[in-house]
Amino acid sequence: MLEKLQQGAERLELNLTLGQYERLELYIDSVLEFNKTYNLMKADSADELAVNHILDSLAAVPFLKDIVSSYTGSSGTVSIGDIGSGGGCPGIPLAVAFPDVHFTLVERMEKRCAFLESVLKRLKLSNASVLCSQADNVPKESFDIEVFRAFHPFDKKIVKTLFSMLKDGGTVAAYKARSEKIAAEMEAVKSIIPSYKKIALTVPFLEDHERNLVVIVK
Numbered sequence: 001m002l003e004k005l006q007q008g009a010e011r012l013e014l015n016l017t018l019g020q021y022e023r024l025e026l027y028i029d030s031v032l033e034f035n036k037t038y039n040l041m042k043a044d045s046a047d048e049l050a051v052n053h054i055l056d057s058l059a060a061v062p063f064l065k066d067i068v069s070s071y072t073g074s075s076g077t078v079s080i081g082d083i084g085s086g087g088g089c090p091g092i093p094l095a096v097a098f099p100d101v102h103f104t105l106v107e108r109m110e111k112r113c114a115f116l117e118s119v120l121k122r123l124k125l126s127n128a129s130v131l132c133s134q135a136d137n138v139p140k141e142s143f144d145i146e147v148f149r150a151f152h153p154f155d156k157k158i159v160k161t162l163f164s165m166l167k168d169g170g171t172v173a174a175y176k177a178r179s180e181k182i183a184a185e186m187e188a189v190k191s192i193i194p195s196y197k198k199i200a201l202t203v204p205f206l207e208d209h210e211r212n213l214v215v216i217v218k
Contacts, residue, residue, distance in 0.1 A: 002028070004047045008055040008204035012062065014097065023096045023123045024054055030119050031087055038111060040087040051205045057090030057149065059201040060173065060213050061097050064147075067171050067215070068101055071144045077102045077127075081143035081165060083135055084108075084151035088116055090175060094147065095128040103128040106138060141167045149175035154185040154214075159192055163218050172216040175201075182214055 002025055009016050016024075028049050034040050043049035071078045078101045082091025085105035095103040105116050105128060113132035120128050131138065142165050152158045154174070162172055176182050179198070186196055193216055201211040 002046055002050050004205060005050040005054060008051065009058065011204040012055070012058055014058060014061055016097070020096050023125065024050075024093060026123055027088070027092055027096075027119060028054065030115075030122060034087075034115050038115075040112070040115065041089070051203070053087075053089045054093050056175070056203045056206065056211065057093040058097060059203045059211065060090070060147075060175065060199075061094070063199050063201075063213055063215075064094070064098075064145075064173060067145060067173060068098065078145065079104065079143050080145045080147060081106055081138070083146055083148040083162065083165070085116060085130075086112060086150070088119060090147055090149050091128065092116075092119065092123070092125070095125055096123075099127055101127065104143070105130045106135060107132060108134045135165070136161045138165045140164050141170075143167065144170050146170070146172045147175070154189050154193075156189055156192060159189050166218045168218060170218045172214075172218070174214040174216075176212050176214050178210050179212065182212060186214075 005024060028046050031041055031049055041053055043052060068078055080101055081104045083106050085091050085107045091103050091105045107113050107116060110132060113130050116130045144167055146162055146166055182198060197215040199213040201213055203211055
């Protein structure tokens with residue numbers, strides 16, 4: 001087992017099973033294999049991928065648990081859209097961590113969609129699916145929660161698209177970096193997002209990098 005992955009998950013107090021670790025390792029192997037011919041994610045080694053992408057995605061799990069639990073009791077399974085999924089982060093690590101939640105990986109590029117489909121099959125991840133589509137073509141009110149990482153800065157057009165896909169009362173949880181940049185983005189959209197919550201994230205082995213989760217309720 002990858003030592004950094006296990007140590008990082010333990011630091012985040014995630015009680016992952018052996019099966020969950022195996023899935024995450026298979027995912028890492030798949031990305032590294034695909035990276036040889038198609039630059040999917042910036043990572044030169046399994047450890048770098050585990051830290052910069054997997055643990056970075058999992059750092060929000062303790063906070064997302066509270067958000068997910070607020071939808072529990074509503075009819076059916078909680079649905080989360082990973083918007084602009086790219087190589088599958090944060091959606092695939094989160095789908096491994098939340099086996100009872102359904103994730104839709106929304107991605108517009110066909111090569112990436114093909115990769116995501118093959119990974120879900122390889123991981124036997126039945127609580128996730130791929131939607132190969134532009135974000136603005138996704139059916140309205142598809143998701144209870146939306147997550148994204150390195151998708152797009154907040155602007156009025158993007159917020160309109162995100163809100164269109166989101167059910168009334170739904171939540172956007174965006175992985176972001178520096179507070180100053182977040183403040184500038186949110187200032188530009190304050191007419192449509194008057195309030196938001198910024199949660200500081202600590203990514204194991206990347207403690208010197210500022211990471212935040214921006215939470216917005218529709």
